[in-house]
Amino acid sequence: MARAVHDIEPNAEVYVIGGVAEDRITVLIDIDILIVTKRKLSGKERKELSKKILIRAMDFYDLPFDAPVELHIEDEENAKRFFSISKKFIKITE
Known part of the structure; x- marks a missing residue:
């Protein structure tokens, strides 16, 4: 995931947060990824960026x-x- 993020948004920082980071892993948990950008994004821009990263x-x-x-x-x-x-x-x- 981090590679895909950096391909699309090179200056972003990538973190695993939530249950996986806190060792609360179960079959029902998702993997929360926090992507911190250097620029402010609108809701539409965040949605588009998310889509691009996941596709990548x-x-x-x-x-x-x-x-x-x-x-x-x-x-x-x-x-x-x-x-x-x-x-x-x-x-x-x-």
């Missing part, structure tokens, strides 16, 4: 189309909310 991940990096992944795309200011409520987060680097 499936087409180039073999992400299964039914992978339980949920993308959260935020600018640096709004990402602070996720960091403040997360017990743990994992930064993904290449």
Whole structure:
């Protein structure tokens, strides 16, 4: 997922948050990915970016189309909310 993000949005930071990052993994849990952009995006832009990243991940990096992944795309200011409520987060680097 991180490679797909960086292909589309090179300056973004990628984090795993939520249950997977906190070791609360079950068969029912999804994988929450927080993508922090350097620029502010409208709701429509976030939706389009999410779609581009998921397509890239499936087409180039073999992400299964039914992978339980949920993308959260935020600018640096709004990402602070996720960091403040997360017990743990994992930064993904290449």
